[in-house]
Amino acid sequence: MTIRDIVLFPDDILTTKCEPVEEVDDAIRELIDDMVETMYDAPGVGLAAPQVGVPLRITVIDPTAGEEEDDLHVLINPEIVEAEGHLSWEEGCLSIPGVYEKIDRAARVKVRALDRDGEPYELEAEDLMSVCIQHEIDHLDGILFLDRMSRLKRRIAVKKYKKHLAKMKQAEDEEGDEEDSQ
Ligand code: NI
Numbered sequence: 001m002t003i004r005d006i007v008l009f010p011d012d013i014l015t016t017k018c019e020p021v022e023e024v025d026d027a028i029r030e031l032i033d034d035m036v037e038t039m040y041d042a043p044g045v046g047l048a049a050p051q052v053g054v055p056l057r058i059t060v061i062d063p064t065a066g067e068e069e070d071d072l073h074v075l076i077n078p079e080i081v082e083a084e085g086h087l088s089w090e091e092g093c094l095s096i097p098g099v100y101e102k103i104d105r106a107a108r109v110k111v112r113a114l115d116r117d118g119e120p121y122e123l124e125a126e127d128l129m130s131v132c133i134q135h136e137i138d139h140l141d142g143i144l145f146l147d148r149m150s151r152l153k154r155r156i157a158v159k160k161y162k163k164h165l166a167k168m169k170q171a172e173d174e175e176g177d178e179e180d181s182q
Contacts, residue, residue: 024118048139098164
């Protein structure tokens with residue numbers, strides 16, 4: 001398993017509509033394993049294939065971020081077949097670090113997908129898991145949580161993100177300088 005680089009906003013792949021997986025083979029399973037490792041390393045509660053540079057309809061979700069066993073969900077070609085209610089949950093995104101914002105979503109969803117072995121299954125979810133599913137399926141459609149904000153909130157969020165990136169880069173540079181001087 002390999003930890004892959006996470007693609008950051010505003011990379012074009014994050015606004016690309018992803019293609020369905022035609023066959024769940026070993027290459028797909030390897031990608032899934034890498035995505036799981038990358039998500040836990042981040043750490044995050046969900047990751048979509050375009051976030052590691054692959055425009056396919058695959059997402060991995062673990063609302064406990066690996067804290068509890070058996071909470072990992074692999075969704076290939078996921079489709080929401082039922083959605084009801086409303087909730088507003090503070091979301092973040094591994095491709096837009098430093099930004100947290102409340103987004104309106106359906107409170108409960110039923111989703112149909114293929115698992116890691118290519119077997120179809122259905123999943124009913126509420127609260128955080130429902131939010132994760134909707135956030136990740138958005139990624140597969142090239143939609144970011146920024147796109148679900150008002151224009152004003154989006155503008156503030158992008159500013160916050162750029163500031164956060166600059167800080168991250170500064171910290172990296174300082175680390176680099178220290179290594180150079182040793
Ligand atoms: Ni995200």
